Amino acid sequence: MAPRTILYTGKGGVGKTSVAAATARRCAAAGLRTVVLSTDSAHSLSDSLETQLTGIPTEVGPGLFGQEVQAQEEIERHWEAVSGWLGELLADQGVDRISAEELTVPPGMNELFSLLQIKEHHESGEFDVIVVDCAPTGETLRLLSFPEVCTWWLERIFPWQSRWVAAARPFAKNVLDLPLPTDAALEEVERLVRNLVAMNKILRDPALTSVRLVMTPDRMVVKEAMRTFTYLNLYGYLTDAVVVNRIFPEEAGEGYFAGWRQVQREQMELVGSAFSPVPVLTAPFLPREVLGHEMLDTLGQAVFGELAAHEVLHHELSQELSAANGHATLRLALPFTGKGDIELQRIGLEVIVRVAGQKRTIILPPAMAAYETSGARLRDGALEILFERTGDGAKADQTH
Ligand SMILES: Nc1ncnc2c1ncn2[C@@H]1O[C@H](COP(=O)(O)OP(=O)(O)OP(=O)(O)O)[C@@H](O)[C@H]1O
Ligand SMILES: [Mg+2]
Secondary structure, X not given: OOOEEXXXXXXXXXXXXXXXXXXXXXXXXXXXXXXXEEOOOOOOHHHHHOOOOOOOOEEEEXXXXXXXXXXXXXXXXXXXXXXXXXXXXXXHOOOOHHHHHHHOOOOOHHHHHXXXXXXXXXXHOOOXXXXXXXXXXXXXXXXXXXXXXXXXXXXXXXXXXXXXXXXXXXHXXXXXXXXXXXXXXXXXXXXXXXXXXXXXXXXXXXXXXXXXXXXOOOHHXXXXXXXXXXXXHHOOOOEEEEEEEEEOXXXXXXXXXXXXXXXXXXXXXXXXXXXXXXXXXXXXXXXXXXXXXXXXXXXXXXXXXXXXXXXXOOOOOOEEEEEEXXXXXXXXXXXXXXXXXXXXXXXXXXXXXXXXXXXXXXXXXXXXXXXXXXXXXXXXXEEEEEEEEOHHHHHHHHOO
């Protein structure tokens, strides 16, 4: 059986590492061979599990392994020849050595190299469950949609480029005094792209992989999670649960914290309207920091209750956006059939829909700023919101 992969992401400090470690402990306790790895370079998994971890999986308990992926090591493994060539090129341009070395890895790529560990664990067959504690935003998952572009490039341009490079090398060296990419660098790029494409296939398989968004019930945090959710849906990554962490319990609702309780209640409503029908799991603000086995298991119990942590908790993408000829349609899963007036409200990139007593709040991707909302309808158990491209955009679109 191919392993199950669960990625945790969310804004800084919301509890990703704690929830990831708690999830891994529950999976291992259920008899599944589990690895929990963090790809965020500011690692805190060692503290959370109270065991010093390294770049390779270390056994921290029965059937449980922990790993803090070292970006630098991964870069050296996957990008050495390209770094060498680029470094030389930049040094030739007068960039000093240290800066040149820094510049040889494109921004945002660090975590991508670390995520390749997921593919390696998939292939090794050593684990039943891979739990990933990701960096604070979904940015990296957006980057992962590049392989589609890369494949196109690889298949059409690459054969020509390699040939062109071979032909141009003597000329470039003697006449331009410029080092062209070495064969080793070109091979490395090709291998990397193939690896990313293979990894993306694993991550987009909803039977194997899902993302869980961790948040606290604070407005800014929830909004950011909503944006990430939009991107995840857009790029076809399944979100199978959201985890709202650090909710003030009722007994904290007296006196000083009464106001906070009220604010958190409001944010919980927004969470419901933004992520439904994806299950919303919750955990209270615990009386102590979540460090060590006991606290992790308390957190795990609060989040999952009777649920099995490794299971796919929701099976469908919640939003689907399609666009053609200046028209766009956003399909939202609405798990009910029935008729009712649809009330639509649009504020910037935010769309609020009310239908048959339900409310949905969606944040549109920035490209949708060029579209006006033109209507909504219920069709095949889904709500469809219709958009028309406006102004210059519409004209540009029609000339295609
Ligand atoms: N439910 C909770 N109750 C009390 N403290 C918590 C809870 N969840 C997490 N914490 C504590 O909050 C702090 C931040 O948690 P954690 O490190 O898991 O967040 P993170 O999202 O991984 O942060 P970063 O973005 O910095 O990696 C830690 O000190 C952790 O012990
Ligand atoms: Mg963390």
